[in-house]
Amino acid sequence: MNASPSRLAAGAATVTVLLWASAFVSIRSAGAAYAPGALALGRLLAGALALGVICLLRREGLPPRAAWRGIAISGLLWFGFYMVVLNWGEQQVDAGTAALVVNIGPILIALLSARLLGDAMPPRLLGGMAVSFAGAVTVGLSMSGDGGSSVLGVVLCLLAAGAYAAGVVAQKPALGAASALQATTFGCLVGAVVCLPFAGQLVHDAARAPASATLNMVYLGVFPTALAFTTWAYALARTTASRMGATTYAVPALVVLMSWLFLQEVPGPVTLAGGALCLAGVAVSRSRPRTPPPAPEPHATPEQVPAAES
Template identity: 80%
Template sequence: MQKPSSRLALVAAGVTVVLWASAFVSIRSAGAAYSPGALALGRLLSGVLVLGAVLLVRREGLPPRAAWPGIAVSGLLWFGVYMVVLNWGEQEVDAGTAAMVVNVGPILIALLGARFLGESLPPRLLAGMAVSFAGAVTVGLSMSRDSAGGHASVLGVALCLLAAVAYAGGVVAQKPALAHGSALQVTTFGCLVGAVACLPFAGQLAGEVGRAPLSATLNMVYLGVFPTALAFTTWAYALARTTAGRMGATTYAVPALVVLLAWAFLGELPGPLTLAGGALCLAGVAVSRSRPRGSAATATTESA
């Protein structure tokens, strides 16, 4: 039987996955009016304002000194580099290709977690990730086919691959920081580090915010408040209570949810191949998070 904290961590992981999936819908609107760097900076500034206000209300203060190396690295790689290069990469390749390349990230998280954090790679985790990755490839291929044959430049693929590497590096760097600071502290100051790294795009943001339609600006703010401030905090809460590899595998549910959200809010009816790929993603997540019978004792300490 799971402890209440384990169930809360599972709920937190679910909140993260749903909000990150919703981000793809919002990015499609905001990205039409904002350049990659300006969109990343506007999103991060919105997130910092919300997180900073919550931090002050809760009076958590600065994180301990031991947490800062992980906060700095994850803030630079995940909040900074990842957001900018992913926005840029999605302008150079179709959404399907971007989804396939970026979904290398969870595999890299598991490998880096094993190398630098001493995490194990249980067979069920590896099998689940393989199934989910096959589903992500299926979704990507179906999306590429449906978007007028798709397009993929070498630059775009390289940017999406860089985004996956930055994402994986950021997650692995964040895990040790959570042993010293709270989820709110690590997320708030990681977001601040990312915003500072993106300040060179301040001029672009100032110029574009005056020309952008209100809907695009609202979507940028939404990205900062929910998929960034809230979702990164719930992610950190869950990550502190499980392994980086298992949390990375959980994000394979995102492509399936993106398909459902695009269907619900954009009227984009998914084809049979897309639905099959989404089902594979969810099946792989279920396998990666399952445990052999008789491991209930360890589940209470590792479950997210």
């Protein structure tokens, strides 16, 4: 039996949030050896190479002209600007504060998509986002340390959240004309071009970085970028930007779990409670109200049966 489109979209969204959560673990290693711009460029080059090979194998052509505006804007803001300022911001504040500020992004997506795309904002979506944001605040505060006092870092993370939201809203219309693979591949290429001024820094850092940091940078490009952004685009083409944005509130909970499993960072009760709130809010925001079953049609009486035509 073939899976329904809604199940495939849900599966694609699940792959995205899992891989984006894993990115936070890899950035810890790569970010210690690579400057923010160099890390963004290296990640985008690795992602563009992987996506380019897939496009050639699948014989995907250029995106239609109608999609280029959205692809260019999302590539500039989300693939390029967002990755640089987020990497920079995470060097100025601790991970908890960064996650807290960046999680304003889904709220901005909902507001922008309602204004620019005409997306509906049903009560379940708004309520779920409120619950998830409360969970993200709880996780962020419980993980925050001495690095959370940098005003520059908070501003950079706010800029990252705004660029992320604008990039998602710009990408949504483009997916009406281009495939998920086309939108991701050429968005990644645009982002790599934007980050080319950091090429010298990338060469400098790569010559001195340990192999583990470089491997983590390649991992970031192939999986959280090439694969996860493609599955994101696939799911986004089949739902609203607001609902997809709310789905990313699962990321803080998964980061807590992965840090526990792979970095032996045992979360406290408050952190676990915040993660549970994030997941509960996502479940609410993606749920749909139950529709009552249709009333049975009354049986026709003999008087109601039309006479046969002669």
